[in-house]
Amino acid sequence: MLKLLINSLAKEFYQQHAGFFLVGIYILFGAVEPSQLIGYQKALLLAGISSPVGIAIVFVSWFLYATKVHFFIKEKLASAKYNFIKETAALEKKMQLKLWLKLYFTILMPVIIYVFLLIGLSINYSLFISAIGILIVFPTLIFGLSWLTYQSVTLSFLINEKEPVRFGIKFKKPFFSWPLFHLLKEQPLMLLMCKLLSFVFFKAMLWMFADVGYDIRILLVALLASVLCHAVLIFTLLKFETEYMNFSKSLQLSTYKRIFNWLLIFGIILIPEWIFLISAAHFNLYAIANGLLFSLSGLFFLLALVYIVRLDMDNYLKWLLFFFFIAMWSILAHYYLLFSLVLLAGCILYYLLMFNKIDLKGMEE
Amino acid sequence: MLLIPLRQGTSVSNKSGITKSKTELKSKILLCLTNINKKYGSHEVLNFGEWNIDNGIHWLKGGNGTGKSTLFRIISGQIPFKGEVTLNEINLKNEPIKFRSKISFAEAEPQYPLFVSGQELINFYVETRKADGKQAEELAAYFEMAAFLDNKIGGYSSGMLKKLSLICAFIGSPDLYILDEPLITIDVASADKLYQLIKEKVGQGRSFLLSSHQEVSTDKLKLDTVFQIVDKQIVQL
Numbered sequence: 042m043l044k045l046l047i048n049s050l051a052k053e054f055y056q057q058h059a060g061f062f063l064v065g066i067y068i069l070f071g072a073v074e075p076s077q078l079i080g081y082q083k084a085l086l087l088a089g090i091s092s093p094v095g096i097a098i099v100f101v102s103w104f105l106y107a108t109k110v111h112f113f114i115k116e117k118l119a120s121a122k123y124n125f126i127k128e129t130a131a132l133e134k135k136m137q138l139k140l141w142l143k144l145y146f147t148i149l150m151p152v153i154i155y156v157f158l159l160i161g162l163s164i165n166y167s168l169f170i171s172a173i174g175i176l177i178v179f180p181t182l183i184f185g186l187s188w189l190t191y192q193s194v195t196l197s198f199l200i201n202e203k204e205p206v207r208f209g210i211k212f213k214k215p216f217f218s219w220p221l222f223h224l225l226k227e228q229p230l231m232l233l234m235c236k237l238l239s240f241v242f243f244k245a246m247l248w249m250f251a252d253v254g255y256d257i258r259i260l261l262v263a264l265l266a267s268v269l270c271h272a273v274l275i276f277t278l279l280k281f282e283t284e285y286m287n288f289s290k291s292l293q294l295s296t297y298k299r300i301f302n303w304l305l306i307f308g309i310i311l312i313p314e315w316i317f318l319i320s321a322a323h324f325n326l327y328a329i330a331n332g333l334l335f336s337l338s339g340l341f342f343l344l345a346l347v348y349i350v351r352l353d354m355d356n357y358l359k360w361l362l363f364f365f366f367i368a369m370w371s372i373l374a375h376y377y378l379l380f381s382l383v384l385l386a387g388c389i390l391y392y393l394l395m396f397n398k399i400d401l402k403g404m405e406e
Numbered sequence: 407m408l409l410i411p412l413r414q415g416t417s418v419s420n421k422s423g424i425t426k427s428k429t430e431l432k433s434k435i436l437l438c439l440t441n442i443n444k445k446y447g448s449h450e451v452l453n454f455g456e457w458n459i460d461n462g463i464h465w466l467k468g469g470n471g472t473g474k475s476t477l478f479r480i481i482s483g484q485i486p487f488k489g490e491v492t493l494n495e496i497n498l499k500n501e502p503i504k505f506r507s508k509i510s511f512a513e514a515e516p517q518y519p520l521f522v523s524g525q526e527l528i529n530f531y532v533e534t535r536k537a538d539g540k541q542a543e544e545l546a547a548y549f550e551m552a553a554f555l556d557n558k559i560g561g562y563s564s565g566m567l568k569k570l571s572l573i574c575a576f577i578g579s580p581d582l583y584i585l586d587e588p589l590i591t592i593d594v595a596s597a598d599k600l601y602q603l604i605k606e607k608v609g610q611g612r613s614f615l616l617s618s619h620q621e622v623s624t625d626k627l628k629l630d631t632v633f634q635i636v637d638k639q640i641v642q643l
Binding site: 213214216219222223226227281284285286287288290291292293294295397398399400401402403 | 446479482483484485486499502503504506507509510511513516517518519520521522526530531533534535571
């Protein structure tokens, strides 16, 4: 059973958060010269254990990661696709808790690596309070996650259904906005986490290159990190289209109109990033225009990519990595405007040529 | 019953066995499918030379997995295929928007976003098909769905969802209605209402392509032709 859970839940978790891990790896390992890597890592770790503020940041980050994991598992357990997991409810309580604990060890592996490093460093530098704190907080988190999942699988029938709160305000939902409402109403947590991560990575990139001074390329690298944080969101949007919007394919909607709708959706999704961009660009119109174009074409590329790989997450990730390197190179080599234009034009052309040749329902199978 | 496979270059025979020439048929042909080939991976579902239908009500019968829904999804422009589909000489591949404005397709198992209301979905159809909102209101009342239209689709029963899809299908005035399994999940009274509506539309010169596992009641609906998919080809029964 553990193997099945790891192959389904853990694998899907890592796949869905590939954008997040990609940017995280870049921040942790790609931001400095290879010769300075060990010193940089050590300095980061020491900053996390040598002061109450540092350790608070570490614990809050773990808590956020654990919350993300909890909601991810909760969402999966609620979907019909994962009904087979409910079979574990027939196991003894101890067995169930062990099973979930092992699964969470797999999902929390990136955190566990740092737990060991931080404990080792705390003992080495005689920061025993930090070591004790870590030894209390991390096991509490992982046991807490296992306990919550056990409760949700075994005792979910005891939870009373709540009446939905109605505010009496009705929004008109024009057709183009349905994917947005899907995110707001059916995937609010994913949307929130995506935006939080996007904000954190955008700011992290700006801080990382703060010593360089004002440079349009820094803004674009920050936007690239934000765009990559939307990888799962775009995947979810296309999944929604294949599952629920297939009916519209037999209606007289032109492909141009569909492209316009997607651009409008991406424009709305990117509003927070554009606000960060405008404030960080000190109202430099050229930088702002480049940023808008780059982020818009980036999201459209992600959409075209999910179409190309036919909702195959493994392939999607491979291409995402490729996109990251190409985009990074284009930015650093000052080809960002050309890159954005070619990317957007290429994706629009692909959509125009291919949309009518794609079986949306068939993509899911 | 006589099975007549319809291959490329062959004439189509009517029920009485009288063969008509192609030129005579061309003037009446509503829908024409030629050299159709459809595969899912390596599994070939359809492969035939030519299939034409005239104005009227046509029933495509057959069991599960014979390719009925695939054929309907080809005609409605939902899936890629090899070959040509024309409706009143409008080619689906060359003029997809114009073609789609002339057909209306109701899927066997309709799926719509769960958070939109029935009314919002209907409004979208009215807007897209440039239809009269009053027509949609009348259809909703006819299928006794008016009281539920403000509810979210996620709360609909399968029968209500099917009726909503039928209401949407009848919005506007297309030339050909393609109804995939229109009788499943709806009650007997609603089925009778559907038969009446089909007859009314046929009286206005519209045509229907229906599929159903269940026998269509011939005393309630006069069928012009009955087809079946046999070994990837469409045969007239």
